[in-house]
Amino acid sequence: MPDIVVVGAGAAGIAAARAIQAAGVTVQVLEARTRPGGRAWTDVRTLGAPFDLGATWLHQAGENGLTQLAEGAFDHDTVRSHGCLVDGRPATRDEMAEYDAAYGRFHPVLAAARDGAAPGDSAAVHAPRGGFWDATVAHWEGPVICAAPLSAMDLRDFLDTQLGGPNLLLRGGVGGLLAKLAGALPVTYGMAVERIDWSGPGVLLEGGFGRIAARAAIVTAPTAVLAAGAIRFLPGLPGNTEQAIHDLPLGLLNKVGLRAAGEDRLDLPPFGGLERRVEAEDEAAMTFVAWPFGRDHMMGFLGGTAAWDLSRQGPAALLDHAFSELSCAYGARAAAALRREPALASDWGNDPFSRGSYSHARPGRAEARRILGRPLAEGRLAFAGEACHPRLAATVGGAWASGLQAAAAALAFCAQGGRA
Ligand SMILES: Cc1cc2nc3c(=O)[nH]c(=O)nc-3n(C[C@H](O)[C@H](O)[C@H](O)COP(=O)(O)OP(=O)(O)OC[C@H]3O[C@@H](n4cnc5c(N)ncnc54)[C@H](O)[C@@H]3O)c2cc1C
Incomplete structure (x- = not known):
């Protein structure tokens, strides 16, 4: 049994899993699609050169955790x-x-x-x-x-x-960079999580693949996927978390x-x-x-x-x-x-694992990002992803930073003995 399960191998999930692995704690990533990167996806064949169907630029390069990891393979503004x-x-x-x-x-x-x-x-x-x-x-x-x-x-x-700015365009694509960063992670593909039971001392994740138990889970599925009820939670999520998910819809x-x-x-x-x-x-x-x-x-x-x-x-x-x-x-x-x-x-609106492109907060609901990013049960269940970042929302940089935050919460929970 892994200590921590990460749902989704997009920017947030990859960042979280790398941090957990670096801390020497066991992690398993469950990804519904057959590839990593989520909404960052680089096609390398069709046009004879890398083409990003999703995320294109590393925005705000100075505070973007992916800038260094891109190792200079980019062009500026x-x-x-x-x-x-x-x-x-x-x-x-x-x-x-x-x-x-x-x-x-x-x-x-x-x-x-x-x-x-x-x-x-x-x-x-x-x-x-x-x-x-x-x-x-x-x-x-x-x-x-x-x-x-x-x-x-x-x-x-x-x-x-x-x-x-600066906004960086990557020679090998943003999806290409994330695929590289996911390379050494224990990701299993084609694993759509349908239910998360967090009623006991740990978590139990279920789907067509069967059941996987862990001490803690980090969920990085996009808010539109969560709002559609693609993952059921037992017990149901606290009202303000559920509301935050609905207050952060994805535009297209x-x-x-x-x-x-x-x-x-x-x-x-x-x-x-x-x-x-x-x-x-x-x-x-x-x-x-x-x-x-x-x-x-x-x-x-x-x-x-x-x-x-x-x-x-x-x-x-x-x-x-x-x-x-x-x-x-x-x-x-x-x-x-x-x-x-x-x-x-691209066709992000009809893709069942994104259902849109990136999030905005509904009028009057600016607090939703902070609410959704707050770990539940002392870190046993945490949400991460672009929608959770109050500053770099809607970007791969924000998703990356949010994944690191969720990993820190889950690691702290495991370090305390993993019971909440
Ligand atoms: C057209 C387009 C252009 C963009 N341009 C930019 C840009 O220039 N710069 C920028 O910074 N950002 C851009 N973005 C936004 C950026 O792509 C996202 O903010 C970022 O990739 C989100 O990462 P994430 O990890 O939060 O979510 P995702 O990348 O969506 O990762 C979530 C993962 O969870 C998986 N998943 C979903 N449901 C389940 C389930 N039930 N079980 C298991 N796995 C599941 C998904 O398959 C996915 O891999 C763009 C997006 C689009 C679509």
């Missing part, structure tokens, strides 16, 4: 130029200056509103509106970066989880990977960004980053309500949409410059 279209034509220099100014105003306006805001205010309540670029800024800050509209997010949580961000068909690089430099002005925050506008590391593929992103709407039609619809977005910018040149096959499109 990687979107080097921003092309922005207005009604299908490139924005003028003056328009871009106005755009930058609108962006520059956004965070200070929200930060200034913080103290006077009502407890249930969403970020949308205080966001600037009405200006030529305000909806475009809101589109970036909501659906593109946070995977959800500003109206769905608590103002304070939105401010507390803001990310700055999906990605496409498109490979160049020939020499045409659509006038975009390596690491060049492409976006368009929108009239409304929730427009189905996609953003693109071209030719990372000089490779011959582009990545495209669609987030928020529009991403959920399209995900009901499956990943092929997202690819069609990416081509239609690019044809608005380049006309028939887009279809000639980029291959329709092979291409990649």
Whole structure:
């Protein structure tokens, strides 16, 4: 019997298991999928170069526990130029200056509103509106970066989880890094945990695989998976923990990977960004980053309500949409410059082990991250993952740090004799 079982081999689970192993305590990781990395997953075959279908950048590199572990195999602050279209034509220099100014105003306006805001205010309540670029800024800050509209997010949580640079793009992908870090861990794949009995002195985990007993368990399944009841707890979780799970839903961000068909690089430099002005925050506008590391593929992103709407039609619809977005910018040149096959499109919303991309706190529920991250039964049962980190939520860095915290709690519980 292992001392500690970790449910899930994503960033949080890998961090926790490594810390437990390093402390000389026995650990077993149970992963439902047939691969490690969770929402960090690098495809190395389809496009002829590593392509991250999930986590893409190591944000906030200075405080990100994965930066050192990446051992220099990255590039810094990687979107080097921003092309922005207005009604299908490139924005003028003056328009871009106005755009930058609108962006520059956004965070200070929200930060200034913080103290006077009502407890249930969403970020949308205080966001600037009405200006030529305000909806475009809101589109970036909501659906593109946070995977959800500003109206769905608590103002304070939105401010507390803001990310700055440097942002690192990894040559071998974030999923590639996590797979490497999981390499020496005792992970068993295809083990979906369905029930955790924590009524006795230890824990008993059950699923199609049978039963595994341990002294303590760390659960890293995404909040949307927990909210759907995929894992039943006996006894049921305390009311505030259960509520916290529901207060941290996952937004949706999906990605496409498109490979160049020939020499045409659509006038975009390596690491060049492409976006368009929108009239409304929730427009189905996609953003693109071209030719990372000089490779011959582009990545495209669609987030928020529009991403959920399209995900009901499956990943092929997202690819069609990416081509239609690019044809608005380049006309028939887009279809000639980029291959329709092979291409990649993620489908995180329909994946039963993620059910979305990353979390935000519902308006008025900023405390939920701290509540969910608080170990239960003195560390015998702990939750970890991106949703539990009050500062680096929604990121692999936050998931990693949260996994380390949960491991410390479980280790302390075992060190005390393991009874609570
Ligand atoms: C498209 C996209 C882009 C992103 N971009 C970035 C980015 O640029 N930078 C960044 O830092 N972050 C980004 N993120 C977010 C980042 O991927 C996540 O925050 C992070 O990977 C979450 O790690 P985690 O360990 O909390 O959860 P997960 O990675 O989801 O790990 C949980 C694990 O639990 C497993 N599991 C679920 N249910 C069960 C069960 N019942 N039994 C056993 N195992 C189970 C899952 O299969 C999974 O492996 C992005 C995410 C997406 C989807």
